Amino acid sequence: MHTNEVYLFHSRLSFAMNVKLISAKNIVDTVLNYWRKHGDNIDISQVEGFIRQIIGWREYMRGMYWALMPDYKTENHLENNNKLPEFYWTGNTKMNCLKNAITNSLDNGYAHHIQRLMVTGNFALLAQINPDDVDAWYLGIYVDALEWVQLPNTRGMSQYADGGKIATKPYISSGSYINKMSNYCDNCHYDKKEKLGKKACPFNSLYWNFLDDKRSILGNNRRMSMMYSLLDKMDKDQLVSIKKRAHNIIQNPDKF
């Protein structure tokens, strides 16, 4: 992710594919033909990774949609009920990653995968927003969004509202992951290293609060055992202060 780049290396084919102007097979065959001719200049990881999105994830998400509808649309395994912050409609926030990802989305009707999953989706999950609200945002704002692909991705992979049918663990992270994958934190109002205090990155406070709040539901998930052992090692008073800040963010997200 980068403040100056909207598309990076992404193909921008999703709209044309989803209205079926181009077929999935057409794209895969084109990529395979290129690989056969230019195998010396590119790596198989570039080819396989791209093809996996099309014959793997895309077909899988569609199949999951038809296997699990209509009940899938109302699942809320984590019992998240907060309202979507106003800044999702305006980009008006001091959190630089969200400001960039949302403004990008408003300007271009597009954001790439990591922005959708680890910035806007991550925040929505940590702020414990009602998955209905999150669905409505993702379905509306992206030009490539049709319910068959949007719903399993948002409610399933991003919000873990299906209790793990699609994802093996919730896709949550604190500010340090976003910093690792982007340059957004360089010019942010908040400090990615702080958990407490006015300048603490809200993702940090929300992250530990989320783990604590959802322990009864997620505590037994083996893929989360490291996160929970870290939570257990945290000073009890520090956790109380972190939760206090997190609650403030959750009640007044637009102030941040």
Add this chain to the structure above:
Amino acid sequence: MKTLRLILGDQLNSKHSWYKTNDKNVQYCLFEMRQETDYVTHHIQKIIGFFAAMRAFSNHLKENNFKVDYYKLDDKDNTQDLVENLKQLIKKHDIEKFEYQLPDEYRVDQQLSEFCKSLDIESEVFSTEHFYTERNDLKDFFKGKKQYLMENFYRDMRKKHDILMAGNQPEGGKWNYDKSNRNKWKGEHQIPTYKYFKNDVSDIVELIKNSDIKTIGNFDTKTFSIQLPERKR
């Protein structure tokens, strides 16, 4: 048999087997409708994109001598409802059979299957011929299994369609190279220049702005960058 074939906004597949023959008894139809613009608050570029692509597709069919009824959003005959529009055309053209392609939304799928149940005439539904799988293939693949693991489905797809295979083994020795694709971009590889296409969609923008359709997002240029089916001269 006089047949009406519905094409939904996300079914713009010109390679579909429907178009392999041109039967003069077949009437195609596409509709721009409030039913679709209003079920959620869309980004304005999405509505523009859909309408621009639908119009280009319809023109492409007409230029290839297919018979098409296209309802623009502000057409006086447009009831803004899918079922009512279909009933209208069935009556107008004395239709004896209704055909459509499987919708990719549950809501529309329900609407059309209910509609077909209420019809006095014959109806038939077709695959969109776009995906690698049919609608229920995945459900069947995971029948009796406790987890819906994508990786298992994906490997089966690789084998089934002989994609990046070396006999029965994955090419390169590994099925999944995901771990190699997880690093941050530090600017060391140049980003390719983007391909842009110019389409004048100012009439569609005006149409949307003059309606009371609620939209989000921005659209500042007169040209909309998607590649639309070529017009034959």
